[in-house]
Structure formats: C-alpha cells, structure tokens
Amino acid sequence: MNDAISLGLKFNFEKGTLSILNQQRLPHHEIWIEIDSVAEMIQAIQSLKVRGAPLIGVAAAFALAQSALKDTPPDALATEAQALYEARPTAVNLMICMDRMKKVLREDFSKSQLVQTAREIYLEDIRLCDRIAENGAGLIQHGDSVLTHCNTGGLATAGVGTALGILRKAHDQGKKIHVFVDETRPLLQGGRLTTWELHKLNIPFTLITDSMAGHVMAEGRVQKVFVGADRIATNGDFANKIGTYAVAVLAHYHRIPFYVAAPYTTVDPDCASGQDIPIEQRNAEEVVGASSFAPSAVYNPAFDVTPAQLVRGWVLDKAAYSPQEIQAGALQKRI
C-alpha cells in the first residue's frame, strides 16, 4: 500500500507527497493543499485547515514521515516532532502519535521505520473508527433522531469517524435515522462540515443553531445525543468542542441518553479528571468574525469539559462502557 487516502488527507509513503483538503473552505470549495514541510503542517493544524482529534495525529505523523523521506537528520526530526506535538494543546491524539514517532527516533531509527510507524498510525485509526461504529450502532434504534455537535466524521479521522461513524453505520444497517446538527459556533464545524458529510452520505439531517438544541429536545424531537472527544480523563470526564457541555446539561435535564465516542488514543492515562485537561484558547477574530458586533472583550475557549455524571455511555474501539464500568476504572487500564 503506497497511498493513504482519507476524506481530508492524502499521503504517498514512497514519494512523500502529502496533501490536505482545506477544511476552512468547505463546504463551498473543495481545495486540496500540498504540504511540503513540518512548518506548513503546523500552520495547517493551527489554522484548522486540517482538524479533528484523530486526524491531526495522523497528519502530524505523515508530515514527520515526509521530512524523514527528505533525509532530515534524526536530531532535527526530533525537534520537528516536538513542534508538532505542541501544535494544539487539547486533543491528546496528537501527543500520543508524536510520542510513538519520538520513540522510533530514540530507540530504533531508520527512515523506513519512521515511515512504517506513520503507516501503522494511519491504518490503526481506520480500524479503530470501524470498531467504534460497530460498538455504537446497536445503541441506535430504527426511527431515532440523534443530535450531534461539531464534526466527528471522515473529515476528523482517517476512517469513518467516531460519533458520526456510528450514525453512518446505523444508517448502513438500514435503520431510519435523522440527525440534528448543531452549527457549532464559532467556527461552524457542524454547519459547514457535518452537513457536507451527511449530504454526501445521503443521511437525512436538519441544521440548527447551537441555541436551538434545548428547544428541539423540549419538543421531544431528539432521542439520543452522540458526540466525539478530544481528550478523555480516566474518570470519564472529557473535553470536546465548546458547546458540548451545554448539550450534555440539556440532555440530562430532558432525560435524553448522551453518548461520547472516541478511540483509545483519545484517553489520557495521565489525566485523572477533566480538571487536568488543558483547554486551547483561540483568537478573538474567530468569535467576532465578519459580524457587526460592537468592539468587545472576547473569550474564546475552543473546548469545554463534560463531567462523567452527564454521560450515559462511552463508546470506544474496545467496547461501549456504562457509567458503572467507568466508575470501576475501565479507562484506567490500557484499553
């Protein structure tokens, strides 16, 4: 296998050609950008041209593999790996992938071994997504309407996605489902990206603003909520796109089961609770945008933390876990 081809990322393992689908420009423009250096990949990750917790880990691994194919010496590769590791602070997948690449650099370095590890990271993410989809699809019944937040599909992973992968699987199983898509202020990953994916997959959906979630729940139009995660603490608290916590509180109030879906590479064994998760702060322009707001002080945390007590189930690649299993330490072991 010489080519890795995902919805938002392409890499040739021999030539080192690497490109990303510019997610800033979706849904109206499908523009592929060639990436030719680690610095360019860091810029793409930080500007969310490439995004989603699992995908930024894979993309960073490919950028380092590309650099190795250009005969960058191991010391310089180690510096680049650290810069990629630090590109965004909340999604732990990026750090876990870079730790795997750094281990090769430290212990077993050859160009081909580093490229091989990037290949394994990519193939593993596809497999993990498939398992999450299988473990979660059974939670969805024929006729369900499911609300989701942000984008957790093929654009956010190397495979079918996490929460969106589950919805896709249920749809492929022939279940009639409907998806309520939160637009996901301020960068509209739901409105721009999830709708783009659902449209391509032919899955019926309705776009709502984030502030409408409570209303559609009160109307009895939502049976389940499925979201992804950027980092899961071992007590089951998790960080995900800003607005997720509000959705979880609303679901709890309306007694709607709320599920989080992620691969084991999103679980941080060093975070005992959500309080340990660093939250990325982003610039004010993302909130103010091209709008006509009066000049304002702006706060722009990119993620929030949902406490475990609001979660009905954690759908991982190994299994779907109940609150009792999480309390008994299911996430504390290497899963």
Ligand code: MRU
């Ligand atoms: O800032 P983003 O767009 O990278 O944030 C992405 C999310 O919060 C996703 O919900 C999360 O990474 C899960 S993706 C499978």
